[in-house]
Amino acid sequence: MFRRLPVARSLEGTNETSIDKYLSGALLIGDDYGPEELARWYAEEKEGYAELGARDAQVYEYHYHAWNQHHAFRHLPSRTFDRVLGFGSAYGDELMPLLARVGAVTIVDPSDSFVHAHLQGVPVGYVRPKPDGILPFPDASFDLITCFGVLHHIPNVSFVVRELGRVLAKDGFIALREPIVSLGDWRYPRRGLTKRERGIPSVFLEAALQRARLRVVRKSLCDFPLVPRLGRPFFAHGVFNSHAATVIDAWLARAFAWNQRYHARTVIEKIRPTAVFIVAMKEV
Numbered sequence: 001m002f003r004r005l006p007v008a009r010s011l012e013g014t015n016e017t018s019i020d021k022y023l024s025g026a027l028l029i030g031d032d033y034g035p036e037e038l039a040r041w042y043a044e045e046k047e048g049y050a051e052l053g054a055r056d057a058q059v060y061e062y063h064y065h066a067w068n069q070h071h072a073f074r075h076l077p078s079r080t081f082d083r084v085l086g087f088g089s090a091y092g093d094e095l096m097p098l099l100a101r102v103g104a105v106t107i108v109d110p111s112d113s114f115v116h117a118h119l120q121g122v123p124v125g126y127v128r129p130k131p132d133g134i135l136p137f138p139d140a141s142f143d144l145i146t147c148f149g150v151l152h153h154i155p156n157v158s159f160v161v162r163e164l165g166r167v168l169a170k171d172g173f174i175a176l177r178e179p180i181v182s183l184g185d186w187r188y189p190r191r192g193l194t195k196r197e198r199g200i201p202s203v204f205l206e207a208a209l210q211r212a213r214l215r216v217v218r219k220s221l222c223d224f225p226l227v228p229r230l231g232r233p234f235f236a237h238g239v240f241n242s243h244a245a246t247v248i249d250a251w252l253a254r255a256f257a258w259n260q261r262y263h264a265r266t267v268i269e270k271i272r273p274t275a276v277f278i279v280a281m282k283e284v
């Protein structure tokens, strides 16, 4: 059962008086954390996704292929990408549709549960991230980075986006998907979510990309709440593995873009797109 914990056990820095500035979407909690807080957050998120049910490779099923294709991959140039980074890619499933045109694959993920040597015959190198977010690669190491649903698990998003920009080569691409809503009041346990995850306000995310000198070439809203909710019984292999559901979702997300807000408190406020896909390019 969903249970409210007393504020005494709340996350540091988010007491009743300070929470509003975060829930308003004006600031992103964690973005200004120092080394100790970063280390604590990292330790708590390290196995968070694995523990939500992703640890068992036998039953794990990737649910977002049509979504990724529609909003991100079809907007990439049709060239090959020799060096690809899957940032927070778990088993690497998100890269499968691209495998015919990628060279070496590196996956950065903190969980030990996902590590395996090959992705459908393509060798994969796994690298563990550092709690401070510094990526252990030289500048311009990759031609393509995928980062789907990862930054919102990380505290210092601005810094990590800068790092992703640093390790991307000139003319390289980054494909991102992130929730842009609070995902609830994170001072309390939320069913089906890790302890620390929270969405990233879309204005904040775009500003971080701009500071990292990554130019947005495509942005699209998605994840209209009724689509996954109503579609679940009809799509055993994931609503967003369906092209039709993905297109309907994109259409509804666009139609309700006017109702975007970070933290919704009423049913009406919840009728809005809750995630964004961005394809960005490094031009300098």
Ligand SMILES: C[S@@+](CC[C@H](N)C(=O)[O-])C[C@H]1O[C@@H](n2cnc3c(N)ncnc32)[C@H](O)[C@@H]1O
Residues within 6 Å of the ligand: 042, 045, 046, 049, 050, 064, 087, 088, 089, 090, 094, 108, 109, 110, 111, 129, 147, 148, 149, 150, 153, 154
């Ligand atoms: C919601 S899952 C997304 C998995 C996959 N990218 C997808 O499209 O579904 C979040 C992923 O981020 C990883 N993660 C958590 N903290 C991270 C960090 N500090 N650096 C990189 N990845 C991290 C998790 O282990 C998990 O694999």
